[in-house]
Amino acid sequence: xxxxxxxxxxxxxxxxxxxxxTGKEMVPPVAxxxxxxxxxxxxxxxxxxxxxxxxxxxxxxxxxxxSDDISHLALDIGGSLIKLVYFSRHEDRLVNDKRKKSMKxxxxxxxxxxRSFPILGGRLHFVKFETAKINECLEFIHSKQLHRxxxxxxxxxxxxxxxxxxxxLFKEKLGVSIEKEDEMDCLVxxxxxxxxxxxxxxxxxxxxxKEFVQIDHNDLYPYxxxxxxxxxxxxxxxxxxxxxRVSGTNVGGGTYWGLGRLLTKCKSFDELLELSQRGDNSSVxxxxxxxxxxxxxxxxxxxxSTIASSFGKAISENKEIEDYRPEDISLSLLxxxxxxxxxxxxxxxxxxxxKRIFFGGFFxxxxxxxxxxxxxxxxxxxxxxxxxxxxxxEGFLGALGAFMSYEKHGLDDLMVHQLVERFPxxxxxxGGKIHGPPLGDLNEKISWMEKFVRKGxxxxxxxxxxxxxxxxxxxxxxxxxxxxxxxxxxxxxxxGVLHLVPSLEVFPLLADPKTYExxxxxxAEPNELQYWFTVLSDHLPDLVDKxxxxxxGTDDARRRGDAFARAFSAHLARLMEEPAAYGKLGLANLxxxxxxxxxxxxxxxxxxxxxxxxxxxxxxxxxxxxxELDSMSEETRLLTLIEGVLAANIFDWGSRACVDxxxxxxxIEIYRMSRKKMQRPWRVDNFDAFKERMGFxxxxxxxxxxxxxxxxxxxxxVVLGMLPLARELLRRGTEVVLVANSxxxxxxxxxxxxxxxxxxxxxxxxxxxxxxxAGGLLMDAMISIQDxxxxxxxxxxxxxxxxxxxxxxxxxxxxSSDLAALAKDADLxxxxxxxxxxxxxxxxxxxxxxxxxxxxKNQRLAxxxxxxxxxxxxxxxxPAS
Ligand SMILES: Nc1ncnc2c1ncn2[C@@H]1O[C@H](COP(=O)(O)OP(=O)(O)O)[C@@H](O)[C@H]1O
Ligand SMILES: CC(C)(COP(=O)(O)O)[C@@H](O)C(=O)NCCC(=O)O
Ligand SMILES: [Mn+2]
Numbered sequence: 001x002x003x004x005x006x007x008x009x010x011x012x013x014x015x016x017x018x019x020x021x022t023g024k025e026m027v028p029p030v031a032x033x034x035x036x037x038x039x040x041x042x043x044x045x046x047x048x049x050x051x052x053x054x055x056x057x058x059x060x061x062x063x064x065x066x067s068d069d070i071s072h073l074a075l076d077i078g079g080s081l082i083k084l085v086y087f088s089r090h091e092d093r094l095v096n097d098k099r100k101k102s103m104k105x106x107x108x109x110x111x112x113x114x115r116s117f118p119i120l121g122g123r124l125h126f127v128k129f130e131t132a133k134i135n136e137c138l139e140f141i142h143s144k145q146l147h148r149x150x151x152x153x154x155x156x157x158x159x160x161x162x163x164x165x166x167x168x169l170f171k172e173k174l175g176v177s178i179e180k181e182d183e184m185d186c187l188v189x190x191x192x193x194x195x196x197x198x199x200x201x202x203x204x205x206x207x208x209x210k211e212f213v214q215i216d217h218n219d220l221y222p223y224x225x226x227x228x229x230x231x232x233x234x235x236x237x238x239x240x241x242x243x244x245r246v247s248g249t250n251v252g253g254g255t256y257w258g259l260g261r262l263l264t265k266c267k268s269f270d271e272l273l274e275l276s277q278r279g280d281n282s283s284v285x286x287x288x289x290x291x292x293x294x295x296x297x298x299x300x301x302x303x304x305s306t307i308a309s310s311f312g313k314a315i316s317e318n319k320e321i322e323d324y325r326p327e328d329i330s331l332s333l334l335x336x337x338x339x340x341x342x343x344x345x346x347x348x349x350x351x352x353x354x355k356r357i358f359f360g361g362f363f364x365x366x367x368x369x370x371x372x373x374x375x376x377x378x379x380x381x382x383x384x385x386x387x388x389x390x391x392x393x394e395g396f397l398g399a400l401g402a403f404m405s406y407e408k409h410g411l412d413d414l415m416v417h418q419l420v421e422r423f424p425x426x427x428x429x430x431g432g433k434i435h436g437p438p439l440g441d442l443n444e445k446i447s448w449m450e451k452f453v454r455k456g457x458x459x460x461x462x463x464x465x466x467x468x469x470x471x472x473x474x475x476x477x478x479x480x481x482x483x484x485x486x487x488x489x490x491x492x493x494x495x496g497v498l499h500l501v502p503s504l505e506v507f508p509l510l511a512d513p514k515t516y517e518x519x520x521x522x523x524a525e526p527n528e529l530q531y532w533f534t535v536l537s538d539h540l541p542d543l544v545d546k547x548x549x550x551x552x553g554t555d556d557a558r559r560r561g562d563a564f565a566r567a568f569s570a571h572l573a574r575l576m577e578e579p580a581a582y583g584k585l586g587l588a589n590l591x592x593x594x595x596x597x598x599x600x601x602x603x604x605x606x607x608x609x610x611x612x613x614x615x616x617x618x619x620x621x622x623x624x625x626x627x628e629l630d631s632m633s634e635e636t637r638l639l640t641l642i643e644g645v646l647a648a649n650i651f652d653w654g655s656r657a658c659v660d661x662x663x664x665x666x667x668i669e670i671y672r673m674s675r676k677k678m679q680r681p682w683r684v685d686n687f688d689a690f691k692e693r694m695g696f697x698x699x700x701x702x703x704x705x706x707x708x709x710x711x712x713x714x715x716x717x718v719v720l721g722m723l724p725l726a727r728e729l730l731r732r733g734t735e736v737v738l739v740a741n742s743x744x745x746x747x748x749x750x751x752x753x754x755x756x757x758x759x760x761x762x763x764x765x766x767x768x769x770x771x772x773x774a775g776g777l778l779m780d781a782m783i784s785i786q787d788x789x790x791x792x793x794x795x796x797x798x799x800x801x802x803x804x805x806x807x808x809x810x811x812x813x814x815x816s817s818d819l820a821a822l823a824k825d826a827d828l829x830x831x832x833x834x835x836x837x838x839x840x841x842x843x844x845x846x847x848x849x850x851x852x853x854x855x856x857k858n859q860r861l862a863x864x865x866x867x868x869x870x871x872x873x874x875x876x877x878x879p880a881s
Contacts (some may be wrong), residue, residue: 072406073146075178076186076398077162077679079230079254080269081362082129082137083399086146089122112214124403126396128362132163138173138189145318155179159186159402171320184235186401191225191358193400194393198498199416200583202358202389205371206379210580213389224354226345227397228361230254234348247348248343252361256337256870263333272330273367279331284324310336338365338370342377343620347388347753355386361394370780392583393495412469417506417814423571423582423593424600442602444565457604496582504804507812509708509829511845512880518811518840519586520865523579531860532587533576536594539656540565545607546653547598564601588809588840591654595745595806605712605744607653614651614715614747615757616669622719623764629724639680645853647674648721649833651713655745655857656820657870671716674855683856683868686877690851693879694732704828704849705737708819710803710810712833714757715751721833725760729828730771730796737799737822743806749834751802756797770795790835808830808835812844827880834858838865838874845881852876 074084085745129137141147147154156170159181167178194201200212225235225243231254234247239879257269266272276508282305290305290313296303310332314324345357371390378388393400471718506513508756523529544561545821551557571593579585600608605611625644629637648671652658659668680687693701707729726736739760749757755777762769762778771776775797804816810831815823827848837852838861844850852874856862859870866872 036498045474054243060243072403073141073405074399074406075155075156075158075160075163076183076402077134077166078131078398079161080131080257081229081395082131082134082159082162083362083396084127084129084137084140084146085396085399085403086125086127086144087403088125113119122500124500126393126399126495126497128395134162134166134169138169139384142174147174157181157402157405159398181402181405183398184243185235185241185542186398186405187225187227187233187360188235188237188241188401189404190393190397190400191237191360191391192220192240193404193562194397195358195389197414197416197419198392198421201392203392203580204375204387204389205325205368207372207709209367210578212580212584222352222354223356223358224345224349224352225397225741226340226341226357226359226361228253228363229395231345232341232361233251234345236352236354246352247344249344249616250295251337251340253361255331260330260333263321263329266326266330269365273365273370275327275336276330276369277327279327279329280327281307281328281332281335284332285310285335287314292491298355304503307335307339318396328834334370335373338373339377340389342374345374345383345388346381349386350382350554356389357386358389358391360391360397364390364394366394370518374397395494414500414502418500418502418504420501420504420814421496422499422596424596425644426604428496442560446559446601477629501804503817504814505817506814508820508823509826509848511847512810513813516844517586518809518844519588520839520842521587521591521861523575523585523587529576529579529585532590533572534657536572536590536859539654540568541608542659543594543598543696546610547603548723550606550608551603560601560603564598564603567600568597571597576782586840588807588835591745591809591835591839592805592807595743595808597815599743600807607744607747609713610653611747611749611753614667615753617759618671618716619757619760621668622723622761625720626727626765629728635691637728638691638694639687640697641728642853642875643675643678644689645725645832646682646855647671648716648719649712649853649855650674650857650871651715651717651747652834652857653713654835657859658857667716671720676872678873681873683862683866683872684690684874687875689879690867690875690877693849703732704729704775704824704861706737706822707828707830708737708739708823709752709825710739710829710831710833710836711749712808712836713747714753715747717833718749718754718759719757723758725762725830726798727765729768730798731767733796734828735797735799735825736771736821737801739801739803739819741806742802742816743805745806748808748833751800754800758800767795768798771798772786775799808833809840810836811840834861837876841878845878848880850878 016136054631073084073086075085122645127140128818131142147156155177158178160183163178167180170176170178195215196217202215203210203212221242222236222238224246225233225237227233227235231251232249232252233245234249235243236246257272260272264272266273266275268750275607279301285307286309287304287307288302288308289295292304294304297306302308345359349355354365359371359374364374371388378386391397395639510516521528521532523532529866544565547564548557548561551560572583572590575590580591598604601634626741629640632640650658650661650670651667664670665673691697692699695701696702707726708724709722722738726738729736738754740754741748742751744750749786755772758768758772769778774795777798777800797823799823801819802816803810803819804814805811828851829846829848830853831841832852832853833855834857837854838856842852842865853876856866856868856870856872856874862868862870862872866874
């Protein structure tokens with residue numbers, strides 16, 4: 001096809017999009033093993049093989065066909081709740097083909113850091129049950145076969161008093177022995193792990209505002225750990241395994257729940273907590289003003305509204321329990337206990353000279369008012385000198401510690417960048433209460449999810465606010481947040497599933513990984529969140545259509561599509577309500593969440609048909625484009641190539657404006673129109689500096705040795721934009737690595753798809769063919785290369801590597817180890833597209849030269865980021881820093 005011919009309209013539906021199989025799949029469907037959740041109790045040992053060195057003492061055995069075998073379970077059986085942490089293993093990575101192996105052999109890409117982890121990728125799940133309902137817990141363990149472990153004589157690690165109390169019951173019901181672990185050891189091990197390995201674990205909570213605290217691993221100790229369970233333990237922590245229980249109090253979570261139940265007749269802890277949100281404690285508590293005739297006791301700094309005596313009013317009035325509102329009693333009780341714990345914690349920290357206090361235990365229950373009350377107490381008594389911090393995995397410290405006490409699992413060696421937290425939609429993944437057997441398949445999950453969403457909608461309705469403005473004993477104002485965001489345990493998605501991916505690494509070319517922040521847009525700003533929330537919600541129907549079509553448009557696909565839409569909307573609603581619920585929230589997280597959510601409902605590549613169609617159309621005109629480029633002078637060509645990359649970045653199915661545009665013309669028409677509008681200067685234009693570095697100025701700097709090209713979309717973007725640029729670099733003797741997604745996201749090209757595309761392009765171009773051969777790319781491509789020389793090519797190699805993620809954005813703190821290994825010899829990084837170079841990494845600095853290329857396909861972003869307009873372009877060149 002000629003570049004001037006009119007191919008069919010970009011938006012015309014092909015057969016396969018309507019549900020028929022075209023028969024010609026360019027890309028084999030990829031089973032996404034990393035992110036898929038399924039419950040399969042039996043081990044599938046077929047294809048088992050030893051990973052790595054056979055000589056190793058404890059070699060890792062990979063079960064390639066085993067997607068979710070359970071290997072470890074640990075429990076913390078407390079006075080009130082049973083906390084369960086279990087691990088499910090899954091395959092490590094998906095692109096593990098011949099090509100990758102061959103590339104590694106050829107280029108000596110050996111990942112020095114890669115260790116043989118007994119836990120080779122897998123997930124940590126967090127679940128809790130009421131201790132009084134231990135049978136539910138036993139049922140859960142049994143139906144998921146969690147107690148089987150690696151062999152039939154499983155021993156379960158457990159901590160908490162229940163490890164002693166219920167050992168016989170476990171033996172009787174499950175046939176397993178409980179191995180008891182010391183509770184304090186476990187609490188400390190769990191807290192240390194969380195503080196070191198989870199990026200957004202600790203946070204402060206003041207006046208309703210949650211703020212994550214970046215913990216410096218080298219400056220963590222000493223700290224005071226206050227675990228508020230049924231009772232309260234205060235532990236001074238000086239290091240790993242170095243701690244002392246310095247204090248405690250018997251007035252804790254059990255006191256609140258126990259007394260509260262007696263006094264209010266509440267049926268559940270959450271009901272009691274919810275009551276407190278509508279309470280006014282001045283009818284129960286004796287205030288300074290009650291004693292001083294409405295006056296402040298200003299001489300000692302106590303205002304009239306200070307609580308002089310919790311429940312003190314109950315003595316002076318001739319009232320019975322029925323005469324008090326349960327709401328007021330609950331609030332009075334909650335404040336009494338929270339202040340008391342806050343005050344004792346402060347005094348303990350003061351005595352030990354400790355400034356940081358971390359609060360754990362399920363008494364906190366993620367409840368804003370409780371946290372604010374404790375924070376006020378610490379702040380007030382220490383006059384700002386000490387800081388109260390809370391933990392997202394608040395109640396799971398002991399269970400995590402027990403889990404870590406298993407030998408040889410390698411968990412304590414894991415680092416922040418090797419953990420990815422995901423928030424799947426559906427019990428038992430939510431960390432909530434489990435009723436009945438676990439979900440067996442996607443079908444059950446969808447039904448459960450539908451119920452969950454229905455219930456969730458009811459629960460999220462705002463609770464009416466009362467305004468009891470009484471102050472605590474210190475004379476400080478009452479916390480303002482009444483905790484109107486209390487959600488039921490079932491819908492409490494604050495704790496996700498921790499994916500352990502040992503093969504992830506920090507991108508080695510980041511100038512300062514410590515201060516690196518991937519997100520350009522912080523969604524903590526309410527307007528910003530509202531805007532992107534609307535954008536994503538508006539895009540949802542179209543996305544569901546594409547997803548359903550990609551799965552054949554069957555009834556099953558439609559049902560899954562509907563469930564996906566509900567699930568994603570529920571996530572969005574949850575985040576609107578509490579943006580920091582899942583950790584610090586940036587736009588990249590939202591975009592990734594959408595992709596993860598699609599995968600969760602078995603939509604693995606919603607845009608596959610579109611990608612294929614655009615690849616074909618673009619490959620058809622590539623030879624003409626290459627000829628046109630070859631007729632130019634080198635200098636003009638460089639400019640034309642960059643223009644080409646920017647112009648072709650218009651093919652973005654994630655942008656509302658662009659999708660609207662696609663209705664107006666064919667791929668090639670739009671591409672040509674976009675090319676025509678590419679005149680410099682661009683809104684951000686450092687092209688001259690880049691051109692100079694490429695040898696067109698007075699200086700003649702050495703050519704780059706290796707360039708990493710982070711490619712974006714399939715179709716014209718990669719074929720007519722990035723490939724010609726790669727070819728130019730290759731022609732100059734610069735090795736090129738095309739860095740593409742491991743998993744599909746929108747219409748982004750994946751690392752699996754690229755060899756095929758390159759092979760197709762190489763049919764018409766000697767440079768690309770030589771380079772692709774040298775890079776081992778033609779090995780498994782579906783073209784005949786019979787007539788090409790088989791021996792090792794002397795050309796500069798073109799390689800492909802997966803980036804380790806499945807999102808339109810990229811967090812360079814967590815990339816594939818293969819990319820990290822190839823990056824070590826690279827001296828040029830080119831990031832392309834809005835997701836990778838604007839939403840993320842716009843402000844990233846590198847130790848090598850970096851070029852960020854993108855067309856801005858959103859008006860608001862254009863205004864905010866570059867003070868420009870939609871379709872403006874960014875060519876940001878930054879020499880090595
Ligand atoms: N769903 C719940 N049921 C009972 N208590 C809860 C619940 N959610 C939070 N709590 C609070 O958490 C406390 C238990 O905290 P936890 O850290 O699990 O301690 P323990 O190990 O002593 O059970 C309870 O005493 C109560 O105050
Ligand atoms: C999802 C995207 C980041 C993908 O852009 P790309 O990286 O392909 O250039 C982008 O399409 C986007 O920000 N879309 C949402 C905004 C909108 O519809 O305008
Ligand atoms: Mn994209």
